[in-house]
Amino acid sequence: MFGGGGMNPRKMKQMMKQMGIDVEELDAERVVIETADGDDLVFDGAQVTKMDAQGQETYQIVGSPDAVADAGVGGATAVEGDADDPALDEADDGDDEIPEEDVKLVAQQAGVSKDAAREALEAANGEPARAISDLQ
Template identity: 65%
Template sequence: MFGGGGMNPRKMEQMMKQMGIDVDEIDATEVVIKQADGDELVFDDPDVTKMDARGQETYQIIGEPETRESADDTPAVESGDDAGSEDDGDDGIPQDDVDLVVQRAGVSEDEAREALEANDGDLAAAIADLE
């Protein structure tokens, strides 16, 4: 768990307890870390340790991760008349967001899209700017 430089594990545990540090092993079967780029690091059957040092929890994961693309990034498949309504335009703004701003602010699609672009896709800010 910790490199004690040859220190007796029982002695190390006593010292950590005196400093207010609690260590618990977690029986995890899988740990998934979602990265900002959409990929995931997946640890199958990892060794997970939780350390609580006076209210600050830290987790240690030991194992070999496998990298995979996030399942959350895959677009939902729809059927019916509304299929494709969640497609992003060339600017990356979802059509559903544009439609919502059009409905709420009573403006054209172009005005709604411009307001969303100006506000980095923030729906509330775009509607507030148009009202």
């Protein structure tokens, strides 16, 4: 951070305190990052550090994440390989299944009309990230 790769950790902490940066280790068991494309990142047993510098909090996560495919807005989680499940196919039938909030998101992020955003979402099987990517 300050080029002190070989610096004593105690001295580094003292310097940071003098600069008004408070560092705190958090006892986190699990960290979940929910992404826009639905592939959540789950960190089990990660090391989490909270830094407070002049009122601005920053969190650092050290560990290896496991990606978990999310089934979408409903909050249900799908395991990869469930694409052949007929129950999942029923949810993809028709134009009415695409949430208006997804249409607005795609339209705003890609800079297109709502109609173009809806068409892109339909072509992307309702996946906003893929629709935005296809439009750009």
